[in-house]
Structures are given as C-alpha cells and as structure tokens.
Amino acid sequence: DVTQLLTYSGLTYTPTLIVSYGGPSGRQYFLTNTNVDEMEKLRYFTPHDELDKWKSTQYYRKDQYIFPLHAAQLTKVVEAGGSVGLGSHGEVQGIGTHWELWMIAAGGMKNHDALRVATIMSADAIGLSKDIGSIEVGKLADLQVLDKNPLDNIENSTSIHYVMKNGRLYEGGTLNEVWPRKRAL
16 A cells, blocks of 8 residues: 555655664674775775764664565555655765665665665656656766676675766765866875
C-alpha cells in the first residue's frame, strides 16, 4: 500500500539511511567496517581530530543493522515507478553521500537505478531537474569523471578522477583546478 501511495502520488521518498532508526545507524556500519585512516581523500579533506572522533563508534553485528530493510522498500518503490531521492545527514562529509548511495543499493536495487536516485530523481525532487541531474544541452556542466564503473560495483562511486563544477575542471583528489586554467586549491 505504501509503495503504491508513493508511486501514484508523485511524492519522492528521501531517506537518510546513515541515521536510520529501528537499529544501529548506517554511519555505525561504515565506521565499523571501514578504516578511515586508509581513505586518502578523506584524510586530505577532513581534519585529523574529526577522523579520530569517528573511531570511538560502538560496534554491532551485521544482522543488527536496519538500513538493508529500509533499502529493500526503496527498491520496491523504484521498481513500481516511484521516486526516491538521495539524502545525506551531514555527519560524515564527502564520503557520507557515497555511503548513502551504497546503502540504498544494499536492498537489492540495481546499480543503474541507485545512480538514477542519486542524480535525476534527486534533482527532480528538489525542483532542479531542468538544470541538473543529467547530462543534456542547456544544463549546468556539473559532473564527475570516475576511474571505475559504478554499474559494475556501486562502491566505485568514490573513484573520482575529475570534478566539473560551473564549467571548471578540478582534480578529484586535490580539487586543484586543471581547466580552463591551472590553479591550486
């Protein structure tokens, strides 16, 4: 019933699985299963004392996390033709949005659909699909160039080689501008 309501109403359901309720949060899952000290870009852009705070997380068993159950419902909504948006709660800047994307896909959603959630569906949900969310003539040239294909593995979304923002091209690892001018961050 809820899936049909979301699909036919035109509403967009935008969860923030990083803080999902009913069990340990998605944030806890990734902080438990990820060594943030090994994430070069995260270390480059995040103050060391902030990374240290994240390490004091509680640990839970995999079967205690609730986000896969929420994500399975999101998959039903998208497969029924409904709209889901990608949100992020802000606890973990930079990587948090990727974790949200990965958690959305954790409910069985196809990687292509998860990427649609992160791009065009989210742009449409906030009324900006005429300007962002897909690569089309007349839209803003805001995009990422990846080294690895997220259709093969959704976690390849972090393999950002370049970022284009407002027609300027930046290195993904440093945000140094490389086109149309060369300029350090």
